[in-house]
Amino acid sequence: MNAADGAAAGRSRWCRMAVALAGLAVGALVMGMVAPPVAAAERWTVRAPDPGGPVADLTYDAVAGTVALSVSRGGTTVLEPSTVGIVTEQANLAAGLRFTGRSDRVVLERYATTVGKRIQRQTPMTEARFGFEGEGGAKLSLVVRVSADGVAYRYILPADNGAVTGEASAFTVPADASAWLARHRRDYENPFLEYTAASAPLADFQVPALFEVDGTYLLLTESALDGSYSGPRLLHEAATGTYRLDVSFWDPQIAVDGPLATPWRVMVVGDLATVTESTMVDDVAPASRLADTSWIRPGNAMWTWLAGGRSAQQSLERQQGFVDYAAARGWPYVVVDAGWYDDLETGERAWTDRVPEFTWMPDLVDYANARGVDIMTWLRFSDFDTAPERAERFALLEQWGVKGVKLDFMDSESQERLRWYDDALADMAEHHLLVNFHGSTVPKGWHRTWPHLMTMEGVHGAEKSSNLTTSHLTALPFTRNQIGSMDYTPMAFQRESRPTSDAHELGLSVVFESGVQNLAGSPEAYDARPEARRFLEQVPTVWDETRLLAGRPGDHVVMARRSGERWFLGAGTSGAARTLEVALDLPDGLWLVEVVNDDAAGLVRDRQVLNAGEMLSVDVVAEGGFAGLACRWTPQRTTCDSTG
Numbered sequence: 001m002n003a004a005d006g007a008a009a010g011r012s013r014w015c016r017m018a019v020a021l022a023g024l025a026v027g028a029l030v031m032g033m034v035a036p037p038v039a040a041a042e043r044w045t046v047r048a049p050d051p052g053g054p055v056a057d058l059t060y061d062a063v064a065g066t067v068a069l070s071v072s073r074g075g076t077t078v079l080e081p082s083t084v085g086i087v088t089e090q091a092n093l094a095a096g097l098r099f100t101g102r103s104d105r106v107v108l109e110r111y112a113t114t115v116g117k118r119i120q121r122q123t124p125m126t127e128a129r130f131g132f133e134g135e136g137g138a139k140l141s142l143v144v145r146v147s148a149d150g151v152a153y154r155y156i157l158p159a160d161n162g163a164v165t166g167e168a169s170a171f172t173v174p175a176d177a178s179a180w181l182a183r184h185r186r187d188y189e190n191p192f193l194e195y196t197a198a199s200a201p202l203a204d205f206q207v208p209a210l211f212e213v214d215g216t217y218l219l220l221t222e223s224a225l226d227g228s229y230s231g232p233r234l235l236h237e238a239a240t241g242t243y244r245l246d247v248s249f250w251d252p253q254i255a256v257d258g259p260l261a262t263p264w265r266v267m268v269v270g271d272l273a274t275v276t277e278s279t280m281v282d283d284v285a286p287a288s289r290l291a292d293t294s295w296i297r298p299g300n301a302m303w304t305w306l307a308g309g310r311s312a313q314q315s316l317e318r319q320q321g322f323v324d325y326a327a328a329r330g331w332p333y334v335v336v337d338a339g340w341y342d343d344l345e346t347g348e349r350a351w352t353d354r355v356p357e358f359t360w361m362p363d364l365v366d367y368a369n370a371r372g373v374d375i376m377t378w379l380r381f382s383d384f385d386t387a388p389e390r391a392e393r394f395a396l397l398e399q400w401g402v403k404g405v406k407l408d409f410m411d412s413e414s415q416e417r418l419r420w421y422d423d424a425l426a427d428m429a430e431h432h433l434l435v436n437f438h439g440s441t442v443p444k445g446w447h448r449t450w451p452h453l454m455t456m457e458g459v460h461g462a463e464k465s466s467n468l469t470t471s472h473l474t475a476l477p478f479t480r481n482q483i484g485s486m487d488y489t490p491m492a493f494q495r496e497s498r499p500t501s502d503a504h505e506l507g508l509s510v511v512f513e514s515g516v517q518n519l520a521g522s523p524e525a526y527d528a529r530p531e532a533r534r535f536l537e538q539v540p541t542v543w544d545e546t547r548l549l550a551g552r553p554g555d556h557v558v559m560a561r562r563s564g565e566r567w568f569l570g571a572g573t574s575g576a577a578r579t580l581e582v583a584l585d586l587p588d589g590l591w592l593v594e595v596v597n598d599d600a601a602g603l604v605r606d607r608q609v610l611n612a613g614e615m616l617s618v619d620v621v622a623e624g625g626f627a628g629l630a631c632r633w634t635p636q637r638t639t640c641d642s643t644g
Contacts, residue, residue, distance in 0.1 A: 040061070040062050040063050041059065041060065041061055041062065042059070042060040042062065042099070043057060043058070043059050043060075044057070044058045044060070044102065044128070044130070045057050045058075046058075046104075046126055046128040046144050046146045046151075047126060047146060048125075048126060048146045048147055048148050049106060049124045049125070049126055049147075049148070050124075050147075050148040052074070052148070053073070053146065053147065053148040053149070054071055054072065054073040054078075054146060054149075054150060054151055054269040054270070055071070055072050055073065055146070056069060056070070056071055056144055056146050056151045056153075057069070057070045057071075057072070058130065058142075058144070059081055060097075060099055062099070064095060064096075065095050065096040065097040065098065065134075066083065066085070066095050066097065067083070067084050067085065067097065067130075067132075067142065068081035068082055068083055068084065069081070069082055069084050069144075069153065070082065071151050071218070071267055071269060073216055073269050073270060074216065076213055076214050076215075076216045077174070077213070078173065078177075078211065078213045078216050078217075078218040078267075079151075079171060079172065079173060079218060079267060080172040080173065080174065080241070081172065082169075082170045082171050082172045082242075083168045083169070083170045084142060084153065084155075084168060084169055084170075085097075085140075085155075085167065085168035085169070086140070086155045086157070086164060086166075086167050086168065086169075086262065087164070087165050087167070087168065088138075088157070088161040088162045088163060088164050088165060088256070089161070089162030089163045089165060089253070090136070090138065090161040090162040091134050091135055091136060091138035091161045091162075092134060092135060093132070093134045093138060093140040093155070093157075093161075094167075094168035095168075096134055096135055097132040097133070097134050097140065098132060098133045098134075099130070099131070099132055100131040100132060100133050100139075101130075101131045102128060102129065102130050102131070103128070103129045104126065104127065104128050104129075105126075105127050106124060106125070106126055106127070107124070107125045107126075107127050107145065108122070108123070108124045108125075109121065109122070109123045109124075109125070109283050110122050110123075111287065111288070111448065113282065113448055113451065114293060114296045114298060114447075114451040114452075114454075114515065114542075115298050115447055115451075115454060115455070115485050115513075115514075115515030115541070115542060116279065116282065116447060116485065116513065116515075116543070117277060117279060117513060117543060117545075117546035117561075118279070118543060118544060118545050118546060119542065119543070119544060120544075121279055121282065121283065123147055123279070123280070123283040124147065124148075125145045125146060125147040125283070125284075126145065126146045126147075127143065127144070127145045128143075128144045129141050129142070129143050129144075130142045130143075130144070138157075138159070138161050139157070139158050140155060140156070140157060141155070141156040141157075141158070142154075142155060143155075143156055145264075145284060147280060147283065148274075149268055149269065149270055149274050149275070149277075149278040149280055150219075150266060150267055150268040150269050150270075150278060150280040151266075151267045151269060152223070152264040152265060152266045152267065152280065152284050153264065153265050154224075154261060154262050154263065154264045154265065155167075155260075155261075155262045156259070156260070156261045156262075157256075157259060157260040157261075158259050159259065160256055160257065160258050160259065160260075161256070162256065163253035163254055163255055163256055164229075164247070164253065164254040164256060164260070164262075165248065165252070165253055166246075166247065166248055167245050167247055167262075169244070169245040169265055170242055170243065170244045170245065171220055171234070171242070171243045171244075171245070171267075172240070172241050172242040172243075173197045173211045173213065173218065173241040173243075174197065174213050174241055175196070175197055175198035175239075175240060175241040176196050176197070176198065177196060177211045177212060177213045177218075177241060178194065178195075178196060178197075178211065178212040179194065179195045179196060179197045179200055179209070179210070179211050179212075180192045180193070180194055180195075180209070180210040180211075180475050180478070180479055180553050180554065181193060181195060181200055181205045181206075181209050181210075181234075182205060182206050182209075182460070182479070182480075183203055183204070183205060183206070184203075184204040184205055184206045184233040184234070184249075185206065186411045186412060186413075187411050187439045187440065187457070187458065188206055188440075188441065188442050188458035188480075189457070189458070189459065189460050189461070189464070190206070190460055191460045191467055191468070191469065191472040192210075192460075192472055192475040192476065192479050192480070192553075192554075193472075194471070194475070194553070194554050197211060197240075197241035197243075198239055198240055198241050200236050201236070202236055202237075202238040203236055204233045204234065204235050204236075204246070205233065205234040205235075205236060205243065206233060206234070206442075207220055207221045207222055207232060207233070207234060208220060208221040208442075208479050208480065208482060208483055209221075209234055209243065209479075210275075210475075210478055210479050210553060212553075215271065216269065216270065216271065217268075217269070217270065217271065217272055217275045217478075218267055218268070218269055218275075219266075219267070219268040219269075219275050219278075219478075219479070219482060219483075220234070220243070220265075220266070220267055221266045221268070221281060221482075221483050222263045222264060222265055222266055222281075222444060223263060223264040223266050223280075223281045223282070223284045223285045223444055223445035224261075224263045224264050224284065224285050224286060224444065224445055225263040225413075225418065225441075225444040226263075226418055226419075226422055226444075227415060227416075227418040227419030227420075227421070227422045228256075228260065228261075228415075229247070229254055229262060229263055229415065229418070230247050230248075230249075230250045230251040230254045230413065230414060230415045230418070231247070231249070231250055231412075231414070231418065231441060232245050232246060232247050232249075232263075232413075233245075233246050233249050234246070245265070250412060250413050250414035250415070250417075251414055251415050254415055255415060263444065264284045264285075264445075266280055266281055266284065268280050268281075268482070272478065272548060272551055272552075272553075273547070273548040275478065275482065276477060276478055276482060276546075276548040276551070277546055277547065277548060278482070281443065281444070281445050281482075281483045281484060282445050282447060282448040282484070284445065285444070285445025285446070285448045285449055286445070286448070286449045287448070287449070288448060288449060288450075288451055289426075289429075289449055289450065290429055290450070290451050290452065293451045293452075295432050296434065296451055296452050297332065297374075297403075297434075298454055298515040298516055298541045298542050299331065299332035299333055299516060299517075299540075299541055300329075300331040300332065300333070300516070300517050300519055300536070300539070300540075300541060301326075301331065301332070301333035301334065301335045301376060301516050301517065301518050301519065302322050302325060302326040302331055302333070302334045302335070302519055303334075303335040303337065303489060303518035303519060303520055304318075304322055304335075304337070304520075304522070305337040305338070305520070306462065306463065306489065306492045306494075306495060306520040306521075307492070307494060307520065307521060307522035307525070308522070310337075310338060310339035311339070313336055313337045313338060313339035313340045313378070314339045314340060314342060316360040316363060316364055319334065319336055319364050320364065320367050321523075322334050322523075323364070323367060323368045323371055323373050324371065325523045325526075326373050327368075327371040327372055327373050329526075329533070329536065329537050330537055331373070331519070332372075332373065332374060333373065333374050333375070333403070333404070333516065334368060334373055334374075334375055334376070335375075335376045335377070335378070335404075335406060336361075336364070336375060336376070336377050336378065337378040337406070338378050338380075338408070340359070340361065340377060340378070341355045341359060341361075343355075343358065344358075345358070349380075350380065350382070350383055351379075351380070351383035351384075351389075351393065356396065361375070361377065361400055361402065362400045362401070365400050365401040365402060366401070369401060374401075374403040374404075375401070375402055375403060376402065376403060376404035376405065376406060376434065376436070376516075377397065377402050377404075377405055377406065378405075378406045378408060379405050379406065379407050379408070380407075380408060380409060381407055381408060381409045381410045381439070382409065384407065384424065385420060387423065387427075390423070390424060390427045391427065394427055394428060394430075394431040394433060395431060397431065397433065398431040398432060398433065402433070403432075403433070403434060404433055404434030404435065404436065404454070404516070405428065405433050405434070405435060405436070406436040406437075406438055407424070407435070407436070407437055407438065407440075408438040408439045409438075409439040410437065410439055410440050410441070411439050411440075413441050418441075421437075421441075421446075425446070425450045425452075425453065428452065429450065429452050432452075433452070434452050434454050434516065435450070435452055435453045435454060436454055436455050436456070436457075436487055436516060436518075437453070437455075437456040437457065437458075438456075438457040438487065439457065440456050440457055440458050441456070441458055442456060442458035442459075442480060442483060442484070443456055443458075443483045443484025443485065444483075444484075445484075446484075447484050447485060447515070453485075453515075454485065454514070454515035454516040455485040455486065455487040455514040455515050455516050455517075455518075456484065456485060456486065456487060457486075457487045458480065458486070459476065459480050459481075459486050459487070459488055460472060461486075461487070461488040461489055462488055462489045462490060462492050462495075462498065462520055463489060465497055468497070468498070468499055469499050469574070470499045470500060470504070470572065470573065470574035470575070470623045471554040471555070471574040471575075472554075473499070473500065473508070473572060473574070474551075474552075474553065474554055474555055474556055474557050474572055474573065474574045475553045475554045476488070476512065477511055477512070477548075477551070477557050477559065478551065478553045478557075479553070481512055481513055485513055485514045485515045486512055486513065486514055487514055487516075487518055488508065488512050488514070489518045489519075489520040490505060490508040490509060490512060490517070490519070490520065491505060491506070491508070491509065491519040491520050491521040491526075491532075491536065492505075492520035492521055492525075493505060493521045493522075493525035493526070493528075493529060493532070494521060494522045494524070494525040499623055500572065500623055500624075500625070501598045501620075501621050501622070501623050501624040501625065502529060502532065502598055502602070502603050503596060503597050503598040503603060503620070503621075503624055503625050503626045503627065504571075504572045504573065504620075504623060504624050504625030504626075505625075506531075506532045506535060506536075506570075506596060506603070506625075506626075506627040507569075507570035507571050507572050507625040507626055507627045508570065508572065509535070509536060509539045509570065509627065510539060510559055510561055510568045510569060510570025510627060511557055511559050511570035511571070511572055511625075512570075513541075513543070513546070513561075514541060515541055515542070516541065517539075517541045519536060528602075529602060529603050530603075531596050531602075531603040531604065531605050532596070532603055532627075534641070535596055535627050535629075538568075538629065538641060538642055539568055539627075540563045540568075542563065543561045543562060543563060544562045544563060544564065545561070545562040546559070546560070546561050547559070547560045547561075547562075547585055548560075549569075549582045549583065549584075549585055550580070550582040554574060555573070555574055555575070556571070556572065556573040556574065556580065557570075557571065557572055558570075558571040558580060558582045559571070560585070560586070560630075565631065565632065566629060566630065566631050566640060566642075567586055567591075567629070567631075568627075568628070568629060568630075569593075569595070569626070569627065569628030569629065569630060570625070570626075570627055570628075571618070571620070571625040571626045571627075571628075572624075572625035573620055573623065573624055573625055574623065575622065575623070576622055577619070577620060577621050577622045577624065578619075578620060579617060579618070579619050579620070580616075580617070580618045580619075580620055580626075581615050581616070581617045582615065582616050583613055583614070583615055583616075584610050584611075584612055584614055584615070584616050584630070585612070585613070586612045586630060587612060588612050589611070589612055589632060589633075590609055590610070590611055590612075590632070590633040591609070591610055591611070591612060591630045591631065591632065591633055592607065592608075592609055592630065592631050592632070592633040592637055592638075592639075592640055593607070593608055593609070593610055593616060593628060593629070593630045594606070594607050594628055594629045594630075594639065594640050595607075595608075595616075595618055595626050595627075595628040596626060596627045596628065597619070597620065597624075597626045598620070598621045598624050607638075607639075609633050629641075
């Protein structure tokens with residue numbers, strides 16, 4: 001089954017499942033069960049509401065008191081029996097466990113987001129809660145959720161058993177499974193490389209991590225991480241398919257005060273389309289903490305760090321020119337980056353009491369607002385790491401009329417730093433500031449919980465001057481960007497070091513999802529490419545639907561995203577020139593398809609009319625790709641460009 005067929009099948013199953021569960025309320029079908037006598041080895045199964053979804057099997061060894069989890073889909077085992085459990089100062093809840101009972105329910109999550117692959121979400125999940133008792137009577141609940149597109153589990157400790165010292169959580173995949181992994185780094189800015197599960201180096205890797213077993217994919221990641229816990233990494237056991245979850249890298253002991261619910265360990269499972277389109281990371285995350293989201297406006301931003309550097313951020317005149325250019329394009333934001341609050345008189349590069357005295361930021365905001373553009377500003381984390389600093393300085397930014405902030409250099413997932421994220425997100429919401437985190441962790445379902453969080457870096461992105469390859473770029477939609485908005489900062493056409501052709505680069509505006517897409521080109525570079533400029537004036541950052549049309553991590557990707565009645569297409573390849581042939585997996589009917597591609601003379605636009613399901617064939621150059629628009633065809637229609 002190709003990606004398009006897989007996507008169509010998945011959507012059909014989704015519809016059947018939604019109809020079957022439409023009458024169920026959240027938490028319906030709760031069923032308590034008294035623990036029966038168990039044999040020396042017991043096996044329990046948790047299935048998705050959709051019969052075509054994944055299956056989670058738990059094996060309980062009553063003699064050793066241990067539990068292992070395996071996951072399969074369609075007869076293919078993607079996760080072999082892998083240990084689960086948690087260890088605290090006062091209790092080892094990874095062995096010597098006594099089973100005390102199981103309860104089941106169906107959880108039907110309905111919610112909306114401000115950014116992401118689709119705005120409206122509905123996710124039915126089967127939840128099973130397995131109770132255990134450990135040494136000294138310590139209690140543990142292992143909560144397992146299974147949906148049409150994955151499996152997630154977490155540990156719940158109803159009483160305080162002291163600090164957490166580690167988890168037994170491990171993930172064992174077949175040794176010959178294909179693997180796309182990035183070395184762990186505090187800011188998540190390492191490239192994804194392809195291995196097999198066993199041949200990957202003896203090293204620590206970041207989550208997410210992607211594996212493939214006979215056409216079925218498994219994405220390992222997490223959700224609902226906050227200041228009650230600490231960030232993870234994966235430790236590979238040499239020459240095996242086992243990757244152990246380590247939560248002691250940042251904090252040898254994770255402080256606990258009362259009951260504890262750990263982050264969800266998430267495994268997205270299915271064909272590549274199912275995994276790519278999945279929103280499971282958000283589905284198991286805490287609900288939105290904001291009652292009013294009317295002030296939140298995603299959109300494209302003109303960002304000129306790669307075009308002008310620090311000097312451009314220190315010049316009111318140049319920033320006014322960028323505002324004029326953004327206004328002409330219809331882009332709602334200009335981002336002023338590092339340097340705008342440097343004290344040029346003293347040489348100080350930190351926020352000081354002098355900033356309100358010498359900054360021209362209020363003048364720029366007024367200038368921009370008069371032209372229908374809002375301003376976002378870069379901030380250094382260390383200038384906002386205390387509650388008093390945030391209270392005073394966020395209030396000042398709000399007073400000036402700044403609409404968003406780009407906070408940089410957090411560089412940690414320690415419990416202390418995660419508590420800072422919790423507090424800072426609440427503080428920025430109070431002052432109606434949109435958020436872009438750089439030098440940061442990666443999404444953990446935070447987009448759902450904090451709807452003003454527009455995007456996060458946590459990627460080996462366009463700012464890099466080395467080791468930036470198209471194989472890495474074509475792995476990102478299935479790895480880092482799968483879990484949430486990603487600030488790769490595309491469109492730096494002026495950079496000779498970028499690995500992409502012009503059309504591939506343009507296609508990234510659709511391939512890469514980001515609630516605020518920071519467009520990194522210069523006005524001169526856009527003007528030299530009128531087809532790119534025209535397309536970027538059309539492309540939004542908020543999507544009603546996302547479909548993977550074709551792809552292979554590290555080789556190629558063709559993505560379709562819907563905004564209203566129009567579908568935007570983005571494609572990228574790695575390696576030699578080729579012909580991309582993909583089924584146009586759109587709703588039934590005739591479609592006008594406009595494709596922007598590379599040509600010896602520059603970027604050119606081609607038009608054709610296709611039936612849904614017909615093959616779209618596009619010749620691409622080496623490291624090439626394309627950008628496109630599809631709209632309903634009528635005899636009078638000659639372009640998909642918006643007339644609004």
